[in-house]
Amino acid sequence: MKYLDEYRDGEVARALARRIAETATRPWVLMEVCGGQTHSIVRYGIDRMIPSMVELVHGPGCPVCVTSLEMIDRAHAIAARPNVIFTSFGDMLRVPGSRGDLLTLKGRGADVRVVYSPLDAVRIAREHPHKQVVFFGIGFETTAPANAMAVYQAKRSGTKNFSMLVSHVLVPPAIAAILQAPGNRVQGFLGPGHVCARAF
Amino acid sequence: MCLGIPGEIVELREAEGLRVGKVRFAGITREVCLDYVPDANLGDYVVVHVGFAISKIDAEEAARSYRILEELGQTSELTDGAGPPGDPVKPT
Numbered sequence: 001m002k003y004l005d006e007y008r009d010g011e012v013a014r015a016l017a018r019r020i021a022e023t024a025t026r027p028w029v030l031m032e033v034c035g036g037q038t039h040s041i042v043r044y045g046i047d048r049m050i051p052s053m054v055e056l057v058h059g060p061g062c063p064v065c066v067t068s069l070e071m072i073d074r075a076h077a078i079a080a081r082p083n084v085i086f087t088s089f090g091d092m093l094r095v096p097g098s099r100g101d102l103l104t105l106k107g108r109g110a111d112v113r114v115v116y117s118p119l120d121a122v123r124i125a126r127e128h129p130h131k132q133v134v135f136f137g138i139g140f141e142t143t144a145p146a147n148a149m150a151v152y153q154a155k156r157s158g159t160k161n162f163s164m165l166v167s168h169v170l171v172p173p174a175i176a177a178i179l180q181a182p183g184n185r186v187q188g189f190l191g192p193g194h195v196c197a198r199a200f
Numbered sequence: 201m202c203l204g205i206p207g208e209i210v211e212l213r214e215a216e217g218l219r220v221g222k223v224r225f226a227g228i229t230r231e232v233c234l235d236y237v238p239d240a241n242l243g244d245y246v247v248v249h250v251g252f253a254i255s256k257i258d259a260e261e262a263a264r265s266y267r268i269l270e271e272l273g274q275t276s277e278l279t280d281g282a283g284p285p286g287d288p289v290k291p292t
Contacts, residue, residue, distance in 0.1 A: 089250065117251025119233060139250075142204070145236060146252040149218075157216065 017049040029185045031178065033171060034192035035062035057186060060174045063138045063167075064091040071167045072097035078165060079110050085128060087121040088136035090114040109118045118150035125154065125162035125186050137164040140192070144168050204247040206257055209234070212242055223248055 032038055038058045041047050047056050060066060076097045079086035086102070093103040093114065106112035111131075115121050125133035137147040149166065154162040165167055171192065178186055205229035210229065223232040223246065230251070237253045240246050246253035 086246065116230075117233070119251060142249055145254075146233075146250045149233065149235065151253070153216070153218070 007084045013046075013049070017046075020054065021051040024051050024053050027055065028187055029055045030190060031057045031186045032190040033059040033060045033175070034190075035065060037190055037192070041139065046063050048087060056190075059178075059189070060171070062091075063140050063143070063169055064089075064095060066169060067092070067095065067138055067167055071096060071165070072101075073099065075102060075165055076100070076105060078134050079105055079112050079134075083130075083132055085111045085113060085124060085131045085133045086136070087113050087115045087124060087133060089109045089138070091141070092136055092138060118147050119153060122150050122157070122159060122162055125159050126157065130162055131161060134161050137166045139168055140171055142192075204249040204254060206245050206247050207232075209240060209242055209244050209246060209253075223253065 032041060038061065041056060050056075060063070072092075072095055075086065075088070076099055078084055079102055088102065093106070093112065094101050102110075102112050113124065115135070118137070120134060121135040125131075132164070135147070135150060137143075137150075139147060147166075147168070150162075151164060152160075175189060176185060201207045205225055207223040207225040207230075209221050212234065213220060219234045219238070221232060221234050224279050225248075230291070232246075232248050233252045234240055234246070235252075237246055237256050240253060240256045245257040245259065247255050247257060
Protein backbone atom coordinates (compact mmCIF):
# COMPACT_ATOMS: atom_id res chain seq x y z
CA MET A 1 0.00 0.00 0.00
CA LYS A 2 1.13 3.54 -0.76
CA TYR A 3 3.23 5.07 2.07
CA LEU A 4 3.54 1.68 3.77
CA ASP A 5 5.23 -0.73 1.36
CA GLU A 6 7.91 1.73 0.31
CA TYR A 7 9.09 2.07 3.90
CA ARG A 8 9.06 -1.68 4.52
CA ASP A 9 11.55 -2.54 1.83
CA GLY A 10 14.12 -4.88 3.40
CA GLU A 11 16.77 -4.03 0.82
CA VAL A 12 16.50 -0.32 1.62
CA ALA A 13 16.61 -1.11 5.36
CA ARG A 14 19.79 -3.17 4.92
CA ALA A 15 21.38 -0.37 2.91
CA LEU A 16 20.52 2.10 5.68
CA ALA A 17 22.01 -0.22 8.32
CA ARG A 18 25.21 -0.40 6.26
CA ARG A 19 25.27 3.37 5.96
CA ILE A 20 24.87 3.72 9.76
CA ALA A 21 27.70 1.24 10.23
CA GLU A 22 29.92 3.30 7.92
CA THR A 23 29.04 6.54 9.68
CA ALA A 24 29.37 5.45 13.32
CA THR A 25 32.92 6.02 14.50
CA ARG A 26 32.37 5.93 18.27
CA PRO A 27 29.84 4.42 20.69
CA TRP A 28 26.41 6.05 20.89
CA VAL A 29 23.59 5.55 23.39
CA LEU A 30 20.26 6.50 21.85
CA MET A 31 16.84 6.26 23.44
CA GLU A 32 13.69 5.57 21.48
CA VAL A 33 10.90 7.52 23.14
CA CYS A 34 7.85 5.64 21.99
CA GLY A 35 6.65 2.13 22.75
CA GLY A 36 5.69 1.69 19.10
CA GLN A 37 9.30 2.27 18.12
CA THR A 38 10.48 -0.26 20.73
CA HIS A 39 7.98 -2.75 19.35
CA SER A 40 9.26 -2.33 15.77
CA ILE A 41 12.92 -2.37 16.82
CA VAL A 42 12.55 -5.64 18.73
CA ARG A 43 10.07 -7.28 16.36
CA TYR A 44 12.12 -6.71 13.23
CA GLY A 45 15.50 -7.13 14.93
CA ILE A 46 16.65 -3.60 14.09
CA ASP A 47 18.76 -3.59 17.27
CA ARG A 48 20.72 -6.52 15.84
CA MET A 49 20.99 -4.99 12.35
CA ILE A 50 22.73 -1.81 13.40
CA PRO A 51 26.37 -1.80 14.57
CA SER A 52 26.95 -2.91 18.15
CA MET A 53 28.52 0.45 19.00
CA VAL A 54 25.08 2.02 18.62
CA GLU A 55 23.16 1.05 21.75
CA LEU A 56 19.39 1.54 21.78
CA VAL A 57 17.78 2.14 25.18
CA HIS A 58 14.03 1.73 25.58
CA GLY A 59 12.34 4.97 26.59
CA PRO A 60 9.28 6.11 28.51
CA GLY A 61 7.01 4.02 26.30
CA CYS A 62 3.37 4.62 25.60
CA PRO A 63 0.77 6.39 27.74
CA VAL A 64 -0.82 3.04 28.49
CA CYS A 65 2.34 1.81 30.26
CA VAL A 66 2.97 5.02 32.19
CA THR A 67 -0.56 5.50 33.57
CA SER A 68 -0.26 5.42 37.35
CA LEU A 69 -1.71 2.67 39.51
CA GLU A 70 -3.75 5.32 41.31
CA MET A 71 -5.39 6.35 38.03
CA ILE A 72 -6.19 2.73 37.10
CA ASP A 73 -7.76 2.30 40.56
CA ARG A 74 -9.87 5.42 40.01
CA ALA A 75 -11.03 4.04 36.64
CA HIS A 76 -11.87 0.77 38.36
CA ALA A 77 -13.89 2.50 41.08
CA ILE A 78 -15.85 4.56 38.55
CA ALA A 79 -16.47 1.62 36.20
CA ALA A 80 -17.80 -0.47 39.10
CA ARG A 81 -20.60 2.03 39.78
CA PRO A 82 -24.02 0.76 38.67
CA ASN A 83 -25.16 3.74 36.62
CA VAL A 84 -21.95 4.12 34.63
CA ILE A 85 -20.90 3.10 31.14
CA PHE A 86 -17.11 3.21 31.24
CA THR A 87 -15.44 3.70 27.85
CA SER A 88 -11.77 3.32 27.03
CA PHE A 89 -9.23 2.56 24.35
CA GLY A 90 -8.82 -1.23 24.24
CA ASP A 91 -5.20 -1.11 25.40
CA MET A 92 -6.17 0.05 28.90
CA LEU A 93 -8.42 -2.88 29.71
CA ARG A 94 -5.68 -5.33 30.64
CA VAL A 95 -3.55 -2.93 32.67
CA PRO A 96 -3.67 -4.19 36.26
CA GLY A 97 -4.72 -1.92 39.10
CA SER A 98 -4.48 -2.89 42.75
CA ARG A 99 -7.92 -4.54 42.49
CA GLY A 100 -7.49 -6.18 39.10
CA ASP A 101 -7.98 -4.91 35.56
CA LEU A 102 -10.98 -3.41 33.77
CA LEU A 103 -11.48 -6.51 31.63
CA THR A 104 -12.02 -8.64 34.74
CA LEU A 105 -14.43 -6.03 36.06
CA LYS A 106 -16.32 -6.22 32.74
CA GLY A 107 -16.45 -10.01 33.14
CA ARG A 108 -18.12 -9.46 36.51
CA GLY A 109 -20.87 -7.44 34.84
CA ALA A 110 -19.63 -3.85 34.79
CA ASP A 111 -20.53 -1.94 31.61
CA VAL A 112 -17.05 -1.38 30.22
CA ARG A 113 -16.85 -0.67 26.49
CA VAL A 114 -13.93 -0.36 24.10
CA VAL A 115 -14.06 2.59 21.72
CA TYR A 116 -11.86 3.37 18.72
CA SER A 117 -12.28 7.14 18.99
CA PRO A 118 -13.25 9.37 21.95
CA LEU A 119 -16.07 10.69 19.74
CA ASP A 120 -17.60 7.18 19.90
CA ALA A 121 -17.91 7.65 23.67
CA VAL A 122 -19.88 10.88 23.13
CA ARG A 123 -22.19 9.01 20.75
CA ILE A 124 -22.74 6.30 23.38
CA ALA A 125 -23.62 9.04 25.90
CA ARG A 126 -26.24 10.42 23.51
CA GLU A 127 -27.70 6.94 23.02
CA HIS A 128 -27.89 6.33 26.79
CA PRO A 129 -29.13 9.61 28.32
CA HIS A 130 -29.93 7.95 31.66
CA LYS A 131 -26.41 6.62 32.17
CA GLN A 132 -23.25 8.50 33.03
CA VAL A 133 -20.78 7.77 30.25
CA VAL A 134 -17.16 8.17 31.34
CA PHE A 135 -14.24 8.12 28.93
CA PHE A 136 -10.75 7.21 30.17
CA GLY A 137 -8.81 10.13 28.64
CA ILE A 138 -5.24 8.92 28.49
CA GLY A 139 -2.53 9.89 26.05
CA PHE A 140 0.47 11.99 25.12
CA GLU A 141 0.29 15.20 23.07
CA THR A 142 -0.95 13.19 20.10
CA THR A 143 -4.20 12.08 21.72
CA ALA A 144 -4.99 15.24 23.71
CA PRO A 145 -6.63 17.10 20.79
CA ALA A 146 -8.87 14.09 20.03
CA ASN A 147 -9.99 13.86 23.66
CA ALA A 148 -10.47 17.63 23.81
CA MET A 149 -12.67 17.46 20.71
CA ALA A 150 -14.86 14.86 22.45
CA VAL A 151 -15.38 17.25 25.39
CA TYR A 152 -16.05 20.13 22.99
CA GLN A 153 -18.57 18.06 21.02
CA ALA A 154 -20.33 16.91 24.19
CA LYS A 155 -20.68 20.53 25.34
CA ARG A 156 -21.75 21.75 21.92
CA SER A 157 -24.43 19.07 21.58
CA GLY A 158 -25.66 19.60 25.16
CA THR A 159 -24.70 16.05 26.17
CA LYS A 160 -24.67 16.40 29.95
CA ASN A 161 -24.10 12.75 30.86
CA PHE A 162 -20.60 12.59 29.37
CA SER A 163 -17.48 12.99 31.48
CA MET A 164 -13.82 12.16 31.26
CA LEU A 165 -11.25 10.73 33.63
CA VAL A 166 -8.24 12.72 32.48
CA SER A 167 -4.74 11.26 32.68
CA HIS A 168 -2.68 13.06 30.06
CA VAL A 169 1.09 13.22 30.12
CA LEU A 170 3.64 15.36 28.29
CA VAL A 171 6.73 14.00 26.53
CA PRO A 172 9.26 16.90 26.79
CA PRO A 173 9.37 16.99 30.66
CA ALA A 174 10.05 13.22 30.65
CA ILE A 175 12.93 13.73 28.21
CA ALA A 176 14.31 16.59 30.33
CA ALA A 177 14.13 14.43 33.47
CA ILE A 178 16.06 11.62 31.77
CA LEU A 179 18.79 13.99 30.56
CA GLN A 180 19.13 15.62 33.98
CA ALA A 181 19.23 12.34 35.91
CA PRO A 182 22.54 11.63 37.65
CA GLY A 183 24.45 8.94 35.76
CA ASN A 184 22.46 9.53 32.57
CA ARG A 185 24.06 7.75 29.59
CA VAL A 186 21.57 8.79 26.91
CA GLN A 187 23.14 10.99 24.23
CA GLY A 188 20.27 11.30 21.80
CA PHE A 189 16.62 10.51 21.25
CA LEU A 190 14.65 8.93 18.47
CA GLY A 191 11.70 11.30 18.50
CA PRO A 192 8.14 9.96 18.50
CA GLY A 193 6.85 10.91 15.07
CA HIS A 194 3.15 11.26 15.77
CA VAL A 195 3.72 13.28 18.93
CA CYS A 196 5.96 15.56 16.86
CA ALA A 197 3.15 16.01 14.35
CA ARG A 198 1.20 17.61 17.19
CA ALA A 199 3.53 19.16 19.66
CA PHE A 200 6.74 20.46 18.15
CA MET B 201 -3.79 3.31 20.46
CA CYS B 202 -0.38 4.87 19.86
CA LEU B 203 -0.37 4.13 16.16
CA GLY B 204 -0.79 6.68 13.42
CA ILE B 205 -1.78 4.95 10.22
CA PRO B 206 -1.73 6.50 6.75
CA GLY B 207 -4.83 6.23 4.60
CA GLU B 208 -6.58 7.86 1.67
CA ILE B 209 -9.59 10.17 2.05
CA VAL B 210 -12.38 8.63 -0.05
CA GLU B 211 -15.36 10.62 1.27
CA LEU B 212 -15.80 14.08 2.81
CA ARG B 213 -18.81 15.65 4.52
CA GLU B 214 -20.04 17.75 7.46
CA ALA B 215 -21.66 16.06 10.45
CA GLU B 216 -22.77 17.86 13.63
CA GLY B 217 -20.52 20.79 12.84
CA LEU B 218 -17.48 18.58 12.28
CA ARG B 219 -15.53 17.88 9.14
CA VAL B 220 -15.67 14.09 8.84
CA GLY B 221 -15.05 11.56 6.15
CA LYS B 222 -14.15 8.05 5.24
CA VAL B 223 -10.51 7.05 5.06
CA ARG B 224 -9.38 3.91 3.31
CA PHE B 225 -6.52 1.97 4.84
CA ALA B 226 -5.11 -1.26 3.44
CA GLY B 227 -8.28 -3.36 3.33
CA ILE B 228 -10.61 -1.35 5.59
CA THR B 229 -12.43 1.96 5.46
CA ARG B 230 -13.21 3.92 8.64
CA GLU B 231 -15.10 7.02 9.65
CA VAL B 232 -12.54 9.67 10.61
CA CYS B 233 -12.72 13.21 11.99
CA LEU B 234 -10.93 15.57 9.58
CA ASP B 235 -11.40 18.77 11.57
CA TYR B 236 -7.69 19.04 12.43
CA VAL B 237 -6.57 18.90 8.79
CA PRO B 238 -8.70 21.64 7.20
CA ASP B 239 -6.62 21.65 4.01
CA ALA B 240 -6.98 17.90 3.34
CA ASN B 241 -9.16 17.00 0.37
CA LEU B 242 -10.61 13.98 -1.34
CA GLY B 243 -7.81 11.71 -2.55
CA ASP B 244 -5.24 13.13 -0.10
CA TYR B 245 -3.35 10.85 2.27
CA VAL B 246 -3.55 11.54 6.01
CA VAL B 247 -2.09 9.98 9.17
CA VAL B 248 -4.96 8.82 11.41
CA HIS B 249 -4.73 8.42 15.17
CA VAL B 250 -7.68 7.35 17.41
CA GLY B 251 -10.18 8.28 14.71
CA PHE B 252 -8.67 11.71 13.96
CA ALA B 253 -6.56 12.70 10.98
CA ILE B 254 -3.60 14.46 12.66
CA SER B 255 -1.53 15.43 9.64
CA LYS B 256 -1.64 15.40 5.91
CA ILE B 257 1.06 13.37 4.27
CA ASP B 258 2.86 15.74 2.02
CA ALA B 259 3.15 13.66 -1.17
CA GLU B 260 6.21 15.60 -2.31
CA GLU B 261 7.95 15.20 1.04
CA ALA B 262 7.14 11.48 1.11
CA ALA B 263 8.40 11.06 -2.46
CA ARG B 264 11.58 13.01 -1.66
CA SER B 265 12.29 10.88 1.45
CA TYR B 266 11.68 7.76 -0.57
CA ARG B 267 13.99 8.91 -3.36
CA ILE B 268 16.75 9.36 -0.78
CA LEU B 269 16.10 5.85 0.55
CA GLU B 270 16.14 4.52 -2.98
CA GLU B 271 19.41 6.26 -3.71
CA LEU B 272 20.85 4.65 -0.60
CA GLY B 273 19.57 1.33 -1.89
CA GLN B 274 21.31 1.88 -5.20
CA THR B 275 24.56 2.90 -3.61
CA SER B 276 24.43 -0.20 -1.41
CA GLU B 277 26.22 -2.17 -4.13
CA LEU B 278 29.28 -0.11 -3.38
CA THR B 279 29.44 -1.53 0.12
CA ASP B 280 28.56 -5.12 -0.83
CA GLY B 281 30.96 -7.60 0.66
CA ALA B 282 32.03 -5.10 3.28
CA GLY B 283 30.99 -7.41 6.10
CA PRO B 284 27.67 -8.47 7.54
CA PRO B 285 25.27 -5.79 8.76
CA GLY B 286 25.83 -5.14 12.41
CA ASP B 287 29.57 -4.94 12.14
CA PRO B 288 31.07 -1.50 11.69
CA VAL B 289 32.63 -1.06 8.29
CA LYS B 290 36.17 0.21 8.50
CA PRO B 291 36.72 3.27 6.34
CA THR B 292 39.09 2.47 3.51
